Amino acid sequence: MTVRTRAARAAASALIASALLVGTAGCAFITPTATLNQYDPSDGIGASVGDVKVRNVLAISNDDNSAVSLMVTIINTTSSSGSLRLQYESADGERIDISKPLSSNEVKSYGTEVDGDTIIITDAGVMAGQLLPIYFQYGNASGTELLVPVIAGDNAIYSDLAPASALGE
Structure with missing residues (x-):
């Protein structure tokens, strides 16, 4: 037992x-x-437009919210040159196009360095805390609209990258 x-x-x-x-x-x-799981690990957002990757898109506003500086990194993984088109709507409803040339296999950043290339938007009528709709399109690929977060330029991380104030402060 x-x-x-x-x-x-x-x-x-x-x-x-x-x-x-x-x-x-x-x-x-x-x-x-x-x-x-793919995600955006920073304050900005990203997307792919065909073979072109748009990464860490973020708008940094100045003190009086009269302008934003667009921070973006664009990665062209194709072997051909072209232009990335950005389109946004101004405060008075007009569609504004910005075209940025891209060489083949190029990585191009805007607004990421104090003395680097910038994209300044002065007529979007957005304030810190809002979302700025921007449409990105490259070549014949279908474009995509991103709701870009707008961050205040008084944030210590981004203060050097904010555009100058229209008030001359």
Whole structure:
């Protein structure tokens, strides 16, 4: 009888250990890996327009909200040159186009360095905390509209990248 009791205890222990193992580690088998999810790790947002990648798009407003400086990195992964078209609507409803040339296999940044190339928008009528709709289009690829976050230029991280105030401060 002792042999049967020991076998029953060993079987019960193995069953409990198996249930505990599956219960604590089983989620890893059915949950998708989070590192495979694409996301924007910074304050800006991004998208792909055909083979051109638009990354970390962010608008930085000046003190009086009269202008924003667009921060964006554009990656042309194609072997051909072209122009990336940006389009936004001004405060009075007019559609404004901005065209930026891209060479083949080029990475181009705007508004990311104090003395670097910039894209300044003075007529969008947006304030810090709002979203600025900008449509991006390249070549024959279908374009995409991004709702670009507008951040105040008094933020310590972005203060050097904000456009000058129209009030001359």
